[in-house]
Amino acid sequence: MPQHTTTAPVLCTALSFTWPDGTRILDGLSWTADTGRTGLIGRNGSGKSTLLRLIAGHLAPASGTVRVTGDPGYLPQDLTLHPATPVDEILGVADARAALHAIEAGDTDARHFTTLGDQWDVEERTHATLARLGLGHIGLDRIVGEVSGGEAVLLRLAALLLARPAVLLLDEPTNNLDSHARELLHQALADHRGTAVIVTHDRELLDRVDRIAELRDGTLRTYGGNLTAYEEAVAAEQEAARRAHTTALADVARQRRDQAAARTRQARSARYGRQMYADNRIDKAGAQTAKRAAQVSRGRQQAVHDHRLAQAEERLHTAEDRLREDDTLRIDLPDTAVPPHRTVLTCHHARLRTGLRLDELHIHGPERIALTGRNGSGKTTLLRTLAGHLPPLDGRLTIHVPLRYLPQDLDLLDAAESVLDGVARLNPHATAHQIRAGLARFLFKGTRAEQPVSTLSGGERFRATLAALLLADPAPQLLLLDEPTNSLDLASVTHLAEALAGYRGALIVAGHDLPFLRRLGITRRLDMDTPDDP
Structure with a gap:
């Protein structure tokens, strides 16, 4: 459990951690995080998320110590919230609200006063915090299942801000957030007066931090200044x-x-x-x-x-x-050239489960379409409908070519299986040599291909899932990608953009990472906030 220290907000001493399968992640790492905003960067699988979980007290080190000022507020990368959970419970104010309402109704039971303490302004403070994060429209009595994935992330951040921890630990906090929500999060972090350690690939956020800490080869080195200063x-x-x-x-x-x-x-x-x-x-x-x-x-x-x-x-x-001679992704996308006039997708008066109506949507040839829009506008619903995971409420959607869909939650591989077994299960036509060769191009070489999916970082899980999709037979001539840069390190985002820019099939990408979308050579944009004007 993290302990209090008077020397530094976060102090790691000789920290080591090994997964149950024997994979060593950290070995004798020592590091200090000072007051202010620290951007924690490093290659996928280098141990960034593991380090945050150790600092948060969610993992126990094999050896060494972690000391933290107070109880840290931790936002995990793989945030899972039960859809039936009330919003005020997520925010951590449900008990205080219930006590306040009981007192206001005339119940003078001492337990209500004890529960409420000095939080007489709990509802005002909660609504103000939600408004700061663009969530003022969300009622405290709603349930999580009624909000978008991006809104759920912001709700969890609001809960941390309400708790006022001295140390914030945020793992990819801008994943799934639209540009407006990202700006609100950036401002909230700028206003935070304590210590924030942020794992992210969001260049805009990294250019607003006070320092960059790079985790490389098991060692953390801190550079003063933002990402631009670090790169220089x-x-x-x-x-x-x-x-x-x-x-x-x-x-x-x-x-x-x-x-x-x-x-x-x-x-x-x-x-x-x-x-x-x-x-x-x-x-x-x-x-x-x-x-x-x-x-x-x-x-x-x-x-x-x-x-x-x-x-x-x-x-x-x-x-x-x-010299930095990092391994790089070699995403050899299949030869999936689509003739310019070939019909890839047709849509006739389709109505999605969100109520959105797409009267006429046609894709021809190797078009590449960016799906943009605010959180909750229906981007994921549209992709899941195109992939056949959700039927339209009415109308017709027809896909005329082989397609593959990369979901946002990367749930194609079973956590209990190895990377090799998972990819083989999804591609029974492929030989063992083809699977190992394909995984090697995604940096799963030798025994790394045999590691359990449960031990993978977010970026590693993405690479394994993409490898499984691209080994498909027949090769996909339409790729549907939902927030593909989530959890990827900066170098992997660049390599993915280069690979997709050379893909000769049709491409539909939902994303908020505008620099990434620009590098793909987008030919058309479909703004889900204004679907009638794609």
């Missing part, structure tokens, strides 16, 4: 590292040439000595003396050259360690 610092470091690496390579090559030249001279000298003895220009004793002297000299010279070469190779290894 890393770029400068890498330029210096590349120069040092070039110099070290040249030095190693020179030392090896000098070593080879010395050996050539020594061999020539030995041949000369033997020839002198063969020509009777020196006697046997002289030859033996010259030989021993040459051996001593060769030994000393060899030691000098070996030492110089070892030093040069050590400098080279140090320079190589400073």
